Amino acid sequence: MLEALVLSAIPESAEAIRPRVRAFLDDALAGRATDRLARSWMGFDADFSRALARQGWVGLTLPRDYGGGGKDAFHRFVLAEELLCRGAPVSAHWIADRQSGPLILKYGSEAQRRFYLPQICAAEAFFCIGMSEPQSGSDLAGLRTRATRTADGWRLSGQKLWTTNAHRAHYMIALVRTHGAPEDRHKGLSQLIVDLSLPGITVRTIGDLAGDAHFNEVFFDGVKLPADALVGDEGAGWAQVTAELAFERSGPERIYGSIVLFDAWIEYLRGLPRPSDAELMLAGRLVAHLAPLREMSLALTAQLAAGASPVVEAALVKDLGTEFEQALPNLLADALYAAPDAAPPAMLLRTLHYVLQVCPTFSLRGGTREILRGVIARGLGLR
Numbered sequence: 001m002l003e004a005l006v007l008s009a010i011p012e013s014a015e016a017i018r019p020r021v022r023a024f025l026d027d028a029l030a031g032r033a034t035d036r037l038a039r040s041w042m043g044f045d046a047d048f049s050r051a052l053a054r055q056g057w058v059g060l061t062l063p064r065d066y067g068g069g070g071k072d073a074f075h076r077f078v079l080a081e082e083l084l085c086r087g088a089p090v091s092a093h094w095i096a097d098r099q100s101g102p103l104i105l106k107y108g109s110e111a112q113r114r115f116y117l118p119q120i121c122a123a124e125a126f127f128c129i130g131m132s133e134p135q136s137g138s139d140l141a142g143l144r145t146r147a148t149r150t151a152d153g154w155r156l157s158g159q160k161l162w163t164t165n166a167h168r169a170h171y172m173i174a175l176v177r178t179h180g181a182p183e184d185r186h187k188g189l190s191q192l193i194v195d196l197s198l199p200g201i202t203v204r205t206i207g208d209l210a211g212d213a214h215f216n217e218v219f220f221d222g223v224k225l226p227a228d229a230l231v232g233d234e235g236a237g238w239a240q241v242t243a244e245l246a247f248e249r250s251g252p253e254r255i256y257g258s259i260v261l262f263d264a265w266i267e268y269l270r271g272l273p274r275p276s277d278a279e280l281m282l283a284g285r286l287v288a289h290l291a292p293l294r295e296m297s298l299a300l301t302a303q304l305a306a307g308a309s310p311v312v313e314a315a316l317v318k319d320l321g322t323e324f325e326q327a328l329p330n331l332l333a334d335a336l337y338a339a340p341d342a343a344p345p346a347m348l349l350r351t352l353h354y355v356l357q358v359c360p361t362f363s364l365r366g367g368t369r370e371i372l373r374g375v376i377a378r379g380l381g382l383r
Contacts, residue, residue, distance in 0.1 A: 008295075008302035014074035021082040024055060029086060035350040037087025038260040041253050042214055042358075044168060045089035049123040058093050059121030062101050066117035073304040077252060077297070084256040085263070091165060091214070096120045098251060100127035100173050103191075103244050107232035112193070116171070130160040130174030130194070130218065131241070140241065141185040145176045145220065147192055154178075154192065154225040156200075159217060164365075166216035167203045172196055175241050178234050189237035192229045199223070210357040243309045245367065254321035255293045257362050258328040261355045262286065264348050265332050282335055286328060293321055312379030315372040322362040322369070329355040 028048060029037065036043070052058055060076050062068025069075070083090050101120045104112050119125035136142035145158025156176065166172065172194040180188030196203070200223040206215040232240050266283065269275045275283075296317045303310040333352060336344050363369045377383045 008298045010074050010078060010298065011072075014072070014078050017075060018078050018082060020055075021057070021079055022086075024052075025082065025086045025088060029088060032087070034087075034260065034264050034347050035354050038351045038354055039089065039212070040084055040087045040260060041090050041094055041257075042164075042212065043087075043089030044091040044165060044214065046092045046123070046126070046168075048089050049093040049126075052088075052090075052093070053121060053123035058097050058123045059101055059117065060097075062105060062117055062121060066105070066113055067121035068101075068117065069121075073301045077301045081252050081256070084253055085259050087260040092126050092168070093120070093123045095129055095164070095169075096125060096127040099129065099244050100171075103173065103240065104193075104231065106243070107191075107236075107240050109228065111228060112231070116193070125171060126165065126169045128163050128166045128169040128172045128196075128216075130163055130166075130172045130176075132162045133159060134161050134217075136182075140175060141189070141238065142182050143175060143177060143189070144182055145174065147176045147178050147190065147225070149178075150224070153227045154229055156192065156194065156220045156223040156225055159219050161217045162206075162365075163216045163218050164214050166196065166218050167205050167213075169196060172218070173231065175237050178237075186238040188235055189241075190234045191231040191237045191240050192225060193231060194220075194223070194225065194229065198225070208358070208361075210354055242311055245311065245314070252294070252297050254318045254366070255290065255297055255324060257322070257325040258355050258359065261332065261351050262328055264351055265336075268344060268348055278338070279335055282331060286331070289324055293317070293324055296320070312375060315367065315375040315379075318366060319363075319369060319372045319376070325362045326359045329359050 028051060049058060056069050057079055059067060060069040060071050060079060061073060062070075064070040097120065101117055104116050108116070116125060120127070130145075131140055131143075133143045133145060135144060145156070145160065147154040147156045156174075158176065160166075160172075160174065163172070174192050174194050175189055176192055177188050178190040194201070200221045202219040202221070204217045204219070205213045206217065207213045208215065269279055269283065300310050300313055300317055303313065329352060333356060336342070336349070336352065367375075374383065
């Protein structure tokens with residue numbers, strides 16, 4: 001059953017890191033154009049990620065014994081909020097920090113923790129997630145990629161699609177079938193850590209409308225994996241990936257995807273002799289929409305800090321958050337082009353056009369709107 005999302009406050013200890021993060025970003029992002037900053041969590045910059053790691057801000061919630069910061073989820077919320085609102089290029093380390101590290105910590109063996117987590121915290125190991133496939137899409141339970149046991153490990157064959165940063169990542173955590181057939185659905189699924197430098201792996205990049213190339217299709221042709229590539233128990237992959245998706249769907253990135261554009265528009269309004277009543281009303285509407293979304297994301301953070309796995313609640317907030325992210329650039333486009341004689345700054349328009357091109361993906365990545373609403377319906381006992 002869906003639990004109530006209770007209003008939560010950020011503890012003073014977590015809030016205390018905000019000035020340090022802002023000062024770091026003032027220096028690290030100086031001179032970067034707004035349309036570049038708007039790429040934020042799709043912006044891949046390994047040097048930036050390693051500079052962030054040197055501050056102790058990659059793997060912030062992982063235990064100190066494994067090179068992490070030993071902080072709670074509220075600390076990561078503050079850090080993520082500042083990074084996203086400033087447009088920091090976080091894509092290189094983001095998946096490893098947000099999903100792969102916590103997954104290995106919870107389900108991995110001690111040897112896996114000792115090997116992978118320090119590399120993640122140093123931003124020396126970047127991860128991608130192998131979930132979607134050509135014939136299954138968001139229906140993960142219908143996947144066909146298979147790992148077969150061998151005398152000394154696993155043999156992996158199949159294909160993954162829409163795999164973000166596979167061409168730049170060192171490892172993939174792949175959801176695969178280790179026994180049974182696709183008709184068995186959730187049964188027989190397991191997660192494996194795949195070293196992407198191994199023979200038999202082909203990565204093919206997919207360009208997007210905005211001219212970027214972060215999506216990939218990945219082919220596995222009899223790839224030999226060691227026995228310890230398995231994460232957790234064989235056949236427990238569905239339960240593991242469901243918990244993992246709660247991390248992916250609950251963070252502030254699900255409400256701040258368009259925030260650099262919004263801030264640039266607000267700065268434009270401040271420079272006008274007198275913004276129109278329609279512009280002021282729109283600004284108020286957007287802030288009034290964003291504020292409760294932030295409170296809901298904070299409530300999820302409180303659940304994560306308490307050790308819970310808010311799968312249904314995360315799906316709800318992600319669905320509402322991506323609606324806002326997608327609506328914002330379209331509303332701003334209507335506002336900016338409402339007066340044909342107005343001449344908004346060229347940089348603001350470039351930023352707007354970039355976000356307009358990519359915003360349809362906001363309701364795809366991390367689970368489509370239709371899949372999320374099915375998760376919510378089950379949580380409410382409606383299906």
